[in-house]
Amino acid sequence: IDIKTLRSATNGIITIDPGFKNTGSCESAITFLDGEKGILRYRGYSIEELAEKADFLEVAYALIFGELPNAEELAKFHKDIKDESHVDEEMKKILDGFPKSAHPMGVLSSLTSALIAFNPSTVDVSSDEDMYHAIVRILAKFPVLVAWTLRKKKGLPLDYGDDSLGYVENIHKMMFKRPNQDYKKNKVVIEALDKLLILHADHEQNCSTSTVRIVGSSHAGLFASLSAGISALWGPLHGGANQAVLEMLEAIEADGGDTKKYMAKAKDKSDPFRLMGFGHRVYKNFDPRAKIIKVAADEVLADLGIEDPILEIAKGLEKEALEDPYFVDRKLYPNVDFYSGIIYRALGIPTEMFTVMFALGRLPGWIAQWREMRLNGEPIGRPRQVYTGENLRSFVELDKR
Numbered sequence: 001i002d003i004k005t006l007r008s009a010t011n012g013i014i015t016i017d018p019g020f021k022n023t024g025s026c027e028s029a030i031t032f033l034d035g036e037k038g039i040l041r042y043r044g045y046s047i048e049e050l051a052e053k054a055d056f057l058e059v060a061y062a063l064i065f066g067e068l069p070n071a072e073e074l075a076k077f078h079k080d081i082k083d084e085s086h087v088d089e090e091m092k093k094i095l096d097g098f099p100k101s102a103h104p105m106g107v108l109s110s111l112t113s114a115l116i117a118f119n120p121s122t123v124d125v126s127s128d129e130d131m132y133h134a135i136v137r138i139l140a141k142f143p144v145l146v147a148w149t150l151r152k153k154k155g156l157p158l159d160y161g162d163d164s165l166g167y168v169e170n171i172h173k174m175m176f177k178r179p180n181q182d183y184k185k186n187k188v189v190i191e192a193l194d195k196l197l198i199l200h201a202d203h204e205q206n207c208s209t210s211t212v213r214i215v216g217s218s219h220a221g222l223f224a225s226l227s228a229g230i231s232a233l234w235g236p237l238h239g240g241a242n243q244a245v246l247e248m249l250e251a252i253e254a255d256g257g258d259t260k261k262y263m264a265k266a267k268d269k270s271d272p273f274r275l276m277g278f279g280h281r282v283y284k285n286f287d288p289r290a291k292i293i294k295v296a297a298d299e300v301l302a303d304l305g306i307e308d309p310i311l312e313i314a315k316g317l318e319k320e321a322l323e324d325p326y327f328v329d330r331k332l333y334p335n336v337d338f339y340s341g342i343i344y345r346a347l348g349i350p351t352e353m354f355t356v357m358f359a360l361g362r363l364p365g366w367i368a369q370w371r372e373m374r375l376n377g378e379p380i381g382r383p384r385q386v387y388t389g390e391n392l393r394s395f396v397e398l399d400k401r
């Protein structure tokens with residue numbers, strides 16, 4: 001039997017769509033995205049309006065449960081989160097085992113997975129109550145893991161949160177409070193952080209979200225699904241791009257700021273270099289998040305009195321790309337990651353932590369998508385393939401090979 005006959009006998013009709021460029025994996029009521037028009041909406045609310053008017057916790061609630069919370073619902077949600085914000089002390093030993101040089105995304109993914117051992121009741125979510133419990137637990141504990149990951153890198157003592165603060169302010173304090181110093185709230189910093197987290201909160205079926213849904217579809221549990229999502233986000237073609245953008249801008253600055261040289265490299269097909277922070281699988285006009293972040297970068301730097309030469313380099317690259325037929329023809333525009341790193345840097349967040357900040361923002365989106373997948377009773381994710389290997393052949397003994 002030849003391969004062709006075998007294929008038709010066993011596979012029936014299989015669509016091949018590498019990268020799932022045209023394949024819908026599910027029906028979803030969470031995020032609407034129109035890549036041609038540059039529209040992004042969570043639960044029907046425009047990203048522009050949410051970034052301006054909402055805070056991150058309200059957005060998280062809306063993404064996960066479908067509606068913006070009223071004051072009472074929001075207060076209960078926040079209280080439930082605060083009640084779960086401790087992380088077992090034994091987890092510190094796991095963190096201790098990592099070298100300081102470990103990449104924070106690897107550490108975060110491992111810690112998220114390790115958390116299951118200390119919270120086994122989060123795996124079986126057969127009732128609504130179990131599901132709510134698992135969701136609140138991870139929203140409470142994940143920021144502690146993020147803060148610990150950063151503090152370990154900086155050699156600072158590991159701390160817990162402050163229940164008197166808002167969700168995002170508490171995260172900021174856990175990350176940056178120095179021993180023997182009072183923590184002073186900086187409104188500009190907290191608002192910028194809030195906005196960045198909102199802009200990253202969901203983006204329908206991207207690589208990490210699809211990973212979360214597919215791992216969750218085996219009923220592996222929320223934390224295991226999230227840990228896999230964090231690993232998927234780590235890559236430079238996905239969330240890791242924000243770190244790669246800043247490293248690229250710094251390299252251009254160190255090399256004399258010659259943006260034209262790097263534009264030429266990006267266009268040279270024999271050179272693997274890509275202009276990081278440019279291009280998007282879905283947005284073929286502009287990324288609405290990039291527009292908001294670009295304005296925010298200007299505002300935050302001005303408010304903090306920072307003059308950053310790499311902001312000018314970034315603007316220069318954008319201007320050149322918008323006029324360059326290579327980028328115009330391929331519809332390559334700045335994406336969410338192009339300006340976000342400049343703000344993170346202004347907020348004092350180390351470059352290696354940028355993708356962790358992305359994960360922090362994406363957490364409610366991953367949770368919402370996982371919850372939707374479970375509530376819809378979606379079947380286990382199991383794509384097919386078209387086999388292109390050898391036909392049946394006889395085994396060859398070791399001494400005859």
Ligand code: ACO
Pocket residue numbers: 019236237238239241266267273274275276277278279280281282330332335336337
């Ligand atoms: N610089 C230079 N050329 C590029 C770039 C870029 N950043 N992005 C795409 N291209 C070119 C490709 O070489 C290809 O050219 P060709 O048609 O002559 O072969 C064409 O544009 C299409 O690119 P693909 O890689 O096929 O597009 P795809 O949709 O598969 O990839 C992606 C999208 C991964 C975002 C890509 O644009 C890229 O690598 N960008 C840089 C990394 C980045 O910023 N990632 C963050 C994405 S946003 C997010 O995940 C949060």
